[in-house]
Amino acid sequence: MSIVVSATDLTKRFGSFTAVDGISFEVLKGQCFGFLGPNGAGKTTTMHMITNFLPITQGALSVLGLEVMTNARVVKARIGVVPQENNLDTDLKVLENLLVYSRYHGIPLRQARGRAMELLSFFQLAEHARSPIEQLSGGMQRRLLIVRGLINEPELLILDEPTTGLDPQARHVIWQKLRQLQAQGVTLILTTHYMEEAEQLCDRLVIIDHGRILVEGTPRDLIRKHAGQEVIEVRLRPGEDRERCLETIGGTVPEGAEVECSADTLFIYSADAAKILTDLAIDPGRTILHRRATLEDVFLRLTGRELRE
Ligand SMILES: Nc1ncnc2c1ncn2[C@@H]1O[C@H](COP(=O)(O)OP(=O)(O)OP(=O)(O)O)[C@@H](O)[C@H]1O
Numbered sequence: 017m018s019i020v021v022s023a024t025d026l027t028k029r030f031g032s033f034t035a036v037d038g039i040s041f042e043v044l045k046g047q048c049f050g051f052l053g054p055n056g057a058g059k060t061t062t063m064h065m066i067t068n069f070l071p072i073t074q075g076a077l078s079v080l081g082l083e084v085m086t087n088a089r090v091v092k093a094r095i096g097v098v099p100q101e102n103n104l105d106t107d108l109k110v111l112e113n114l115l116v117y118s119r120y121h122g123i124p125l126r127q128a129r130g131r132a133m134e135l136l137s138f139f140q141l142a143e144h145a146r147s148p149i150e151q152l153s154g155g156m157q158r159r160l161l162i163v164r165g166l167i168n169e170p171e172l173l174i175l176d177e178p179t180t181g182l183d184p185q186a187r188h189v190i191w192q193k194l195r196q197l198q199a200q201g202v203t204l205i206l207t208t209h210y211m212e213e214a215e216q217l218c219d220r221l222v223i224i225d226h227g228r229i230l231v232e233g234t235p236r237d238l239i240r241k242h243a244g245q246e247v248i249e250v251r252l253r254p255g256e257d258r259e260r261c262l263e264t265i266g267g268t269v270p271e272g273a274e275v276e277c278s279a280d281t282l283f284i285y286s287a288d289a290a291k292i293l294t295d296l297a298i299d300p301g302r303t304i305l306h307r308r309a310t311l312e313d314v315f316l317r318l319t320g321r322e323l324r325e
């Protein structure tokens with residue numbers, strides 16, 4: 017399988033601050049590769065280096081087999097970018113936005129128009145081709161950003177938080193379209209704060225924090241390795257600490273389980289939560305949630321529960 021993006025010891029410094037701190041990863045053709053991480057982890061900075069929006073400080077980065085900084089134009093022509101910030105031109109209508117962007121890619125007008133209309137209908141926006149941008153809902157604007165990123169028929173599409181702030185309907189439409197694009201052979205790189213989105217879409221992903229990769233793997237493997245299979249959440253009562261709560265579940269960590277205590281919840285990670293629940297005979301008045309382990313558990317266990325801002 018061919019390698020679409022290869023980064024070795026990739027580093028970005030802003031003055032004395034290191035935003036991306038020597039990360040290495042490979043994205044294979046046809047994959048959807050995810051970057052997860054708390055606010056400020058370095059995701060967008062990494063995307064900006066891949067798209068050559070920012071020069072790299074150190075390390076090696078190749079995209080589609082080409083060293084990025086010395087092949088800027090060729091790389092730009094073959095990749096699509098959906099930025100984190102909505103930067104549609106509100107002075108222009110929907111189709112005009114796409115035609116201006118096509119011109120920037122050197123696509124002849126007639127061809128650009130055809131491609132734009134095709135993509136607008138693929139993303140269920142065809143009847144809005146002549147609408148002003150501000151008449152579009154948030155979900156429509158996000159879809160239009162993706163359409164714009166696809167106008168040059170890229171082999172690699174980079175999506176920086178493509179569904180942030182959207183309702184579930186809009187999010188599911190975008191997931192479905194991204195899966196269709198992937199089936200057509202487009203390689204996807206995605207950043208997201210929605211763990212379910214990463215579970216749904218990503219073949220592989222990294223979790224980064226403070227500019228460093230903490231783990232890499234398939235969503236399923238990461239969940240199995242870092243969160244087990246099932247989770248029991250026991251809500252603490254006001255003023256209760258970990259020890260007091262542990263007492264209520266028998267005083268010790270159940271065999272084969274791991275226990276974590278956050279501000280108001282005791283988390284028990286285990287392969288067999290049902291057995292723990294029967295064995296422990298937890299006070300029935302207590303709020304308990306028994307659920308499967310998710311990528312969100314992995315994320316929070318690895319990056320902590322402290323607020324970043
Ligand atoms: N141009 C810049 N100059 C100085 N610092 C910067 C610059 N761009 C980003 N940073 C800093 O680099 C760090 C990483 O930022 P980045 O935008 O890559 O994070 P992120 O993972 O995309 O976060 P978010 O989830 O909030 O989008 C942050 O601390 C940010 O303040």
Ligand SMILES: [Mg+2]
Pocket residue numbers: 059060061100176
């Ligand atoms: Mg970002």
